[in-house]
Amino acid sequence: MPTTPAPQPDPRTSKTLHNGIEVLELLSRSPHGLSVTEVAEGIGVHRTVAHRLVRTLEEHRLCKRDSFKRITLGPGLVALAESVEVDLREVARPVLADLAEAQGATAHLVVPEGEDEARALMVVEPRHARAHIAFRTGRVDPLGKGSAGLALLSAMPPRPGEREEVSLARRRGYAVSHAEVTNAVTGVSAPVVGPRGAPVASIGISVLELDDPAPFGEAVVDAARLIAGMLHLP
Missing domain, CATH: 3.30.450.40 (GAF domain)
Structure with missing residues (x-):
């Protein structure tokens, strides 16, 4: 799992949206799912930030968690x-x-x-x-x-x-x-x-x-x- 932070987004754009899209792209390359910690490491943010991003994406059914709390892409x-x-x-x-x-x-x-x-x-x-x-x-x-x-x-x-x-x-x-x-x-x-x-x-x-x-x-x-x-x- 990469730990190097991704390049920073253009300051004229939304950093939160940028991070959310990065989460989806990361999940698309991880068919067996990721933990919140792995998501945080994968996009170079704190675990708390990753947790909020995942929760937001879950509300829109863009990602989901299984019984082992592994996060995958959602039906939305x-x-x-x-x-x-x-x-x-x-x-x-x-x-x-x-x-x-x-x-x-x-x-x-x-x-x-x-x-x-x-x-x-x-x-x-x-x-x-x-x-x-x-x-x-x-x-x-x-x-x-x-x-x-x-x-x-x-x-x-x-x-x-x-x-x-x-x-x-x-x-x-x-x-x-x-x-x-x-x-x-x-x-x-x-x-x-x-x-x-x-x-x-x-x-x-x-x-x-x-x-x-x-x-x-x-x-x-x-x-x-x-x-x-x-x-x-x-």
């Missing part, structure tokens, strides 16, 4: 995320359409769902391919299976016991999986990276046959960067 963020997902879909739609046509494969945009799952936010099928994969929007799969989930994990801090495929995806920029969420289907996905390296989504393709993943990997990495740029993510 889902409502806030809905409007963001609308913008994400609008931005991503033409990129997915171009990706699907260029690769002759089904393209998909997947977002993190809680701590351990990933949800298909958008699926675009190629119009002119002789054959392609079909699956439904809204499908939820484990975060640790399938190229989309592996790509999301690759943009997160390493987890204890994580798969070698995640480490490999972290090194080359895209993840590859075969028959993990759908029989006989190979997926290639890259993370759409947001502020401070956190994954906003993953973009990928699904195919039945794949000899060399590198060209598909380059294509999904380029598409992910394009979406991030259109969303003005740093």
